[in-house]
Amino acid sequence: MTTFERDAKTLELPWPFTGRENELELIRRSSAAGHHGIVVTGPAGCGKTRLVTEAVRGTDCARVAGTPEIRHIPFAAFAHLLPEAVSLHRAVQLLSAVRLLLVDDAHLLDDASAALVHQLAVHGRTRLLVVATDGTEVPGAVSRLWTGELLPRLALEPLPHEETAQLLTAGAGGGLEPLTANRLHRLCQGDLRLLRDLLGAVREAGLLARVPGTDEWAWRGPVPVTATVRERTAQVLNRADRETLELLAFAEPLPLHLDGLDLRVLEDLEADGLVLVDDHGTVHLADPLHGPVLRAAAGRLRARRLARTPEECKAALETEAAALSRRIERADVRESCAPVGEWLVAEGAPVPAAYAAVRARFSRLRGELREAAAWAGEGLRDTAGDPACRAELALAVMQSGETTDTDPGADPRVAAWLAAARGDIDGALEAVTEAYDAVRLGTPGKAPGAAAPQADRLAPASGRAPAGESVSAPHAGGLAHGSDPAPAGQVGSARQAGEPTHAEESAPRRDDVFALHADALARADGPALDLAAGRLEERGFLLFAAEAYAQAVHAHRDPRAARTSRTRAVALAGRCQGARTPALSGLVLGELTARQRQIVTLAAAGLSNRQIAEKLTLSIRTVGNHLYSAYARLGAGGRGSLPWLVELPTAQSA
Secondary structure, eight states: OOOOHHHHHHOOOOOOOOSOHHHHHHHHHHTSTTOOEEEEEESTTSSHHHHHHHHTTTSOOEEEEOOGGGTTSTTGGGTTTSOSSOOHHHHHHHHTTOSEEEEESGGGOOHHHHHHHHHHHHHOSSEEEEEEETTSOOOHHHHHHHHTTSSOEEEOOOOOHHHHHHHHHHHHTSEEOHHHHHHHHHHHTTOHHHHHHHHHHHHHTTOEEEOTTSSEEEEOSOOOOOHHHHHHTHHHHTOTTHHHHHHHHHHOSEETTOTTOOHHHHHHHHHTTSEEEOTTSEEEESSTTHHHHHHHHSOHHHHHHHSOOHHHHHHHHHHHHHHHHHHHHTTOOSOOOOHHHHHHHHHTOOOOHHHHHHHHHHHHHTTOHHHHHHHHHHHHHHOTTOHHHHHHHHHHHHHTTOOOOSOGGGOHHHHHHHHHHHTOHHHHHHHHHHHHHHHHHTOTTSSTTOOSTTGGGOSOOOOSOOTTSOTTSOOHHHHHTSSSHHHHHHHHHHHHHTOOOHHHHSOOOTTOHHHHHHHHHHTTOHHHHHHHHHHHHHTTOHHHHHHHHHHHHHHOSSHHHHHHHHHHHHHHHTTSSSOOOHHHHHHHHTTSOHHHHHHHHHHHTTOOHHHHHHHHTOOHHHHHHHHHHHHHHHTOOSGGGHHHHHHHHHHHHO
């Protein structure tokens, strides 16, 4: 027997299947007895084949696949299932006995095989799982499977950021720090094959380094230009006008009027989808992978000539920070392009604390708590005592339900959040008012880095009212991110006293989403809270939106409306990177199955997987699988977050 040692050494097992729980369940239902099957489409590399393979695991399933090399041979894909010479009619008869058939790469089927698949769908005796790639020419017989409504179609989107981070943790054999996970997600844009290739190259090159004081890994340095990366970027590396692309790669975004930019070349690049021009007339590279690859492929002398000077980099950072601050002022924190700071982090260069604090604040307001903490940490690397970064780090960590050694008294915003989480409404109001006064009056040492006269709108909503209290009681969260902290508090107090308020006389402006939320919360108006949550979500405030939906659950009188709000709250909370606020904790626990809640409760009490398995008479592997699924649903990074989640609802209901 011949042994291929090289293959044995380099062969890697597939990464664990992660995420896509809803899609997986849909495919399993569609391929079960009594159904006709489903068509799964999506961009190349988004995990379609792995998804359907996981769905049919353990079933008696026949498989075929299209390949470009043999598209001219009739029934080539079915060669292992059919005799050498066969007609379409006979092929349908022979395959009618197959109960479940997986057809992979259906866009590459020869015409005869495509017709056979279509006829099997028409006859309906064989359940079909058909996989095709978007953006390619598909045989008409295949496309008519869904256009002719023979089979339902699942259009698979690229793997979301949260699930990509889970996949990277499993694939890397340990946690990646948030900015590294963001970088990989941004570069690969949902292409899981490229993701695996790039992470493998980074590991082999020794570019992963342990983050001091944590068990996470960070990647700093250039992008490895692997064969897969070159294939993906060949369209820019081989262009005659590559010099303009390189100029963008080293100095984007660039104004259109900049000397040295050939507008005709830019027009061609824009027509080919390689550059984007925003509303302000600045030019960006369209694909996040192109810039790093062009920089990595340039020689040292060329890179030195094209790269920004330190002064130019400083000016670019100030421009980015000002743009992000304006977005925060306008209550619009939807995703924004700010590449310069990301380049500095990627290259391992120092990030000015003032810039890092703005990036941390922008990320935190979006509900990206881990990124917020990471940006604050970048700012503290070279400016350890920066108060704005310390406050942002403390807020991000505490909103994640973790502990921190940051002194709450260092910033009233931190104290406000802590008081709100404890249910200390008076203390929260006092801290919020102090923050507001500090910004308005310019009190030294207070509310560092605050850019808005609304006391930073930072503390998330404190959650449902304690048992026996009306939801219309003043909530520190609604006050802290309302349009004006002190008047908002007066609204809540006046309502408790039964006095008329300004909110009754004049509704808040439609464009002030925080005022809408505060007003709806004060009135315990479930539909209005849903409306405010939708507006907050539109503007990028995912954590605030999740909490508004959570508050609506307890304000709704219609149980169906309450269930809808609850589902939306949980879905948004899952995108907020482990946010642990009182309003959300009880809701996310309710998303677990009865068995998952049982196991999570035992794990939170400190029992090991083996002890849980013995106690519940389960296998250790089953316990591990339940915990893994529970972590994904709760947005928890591990056992450390479970006690907070499990104990908090009990404390609230006491």
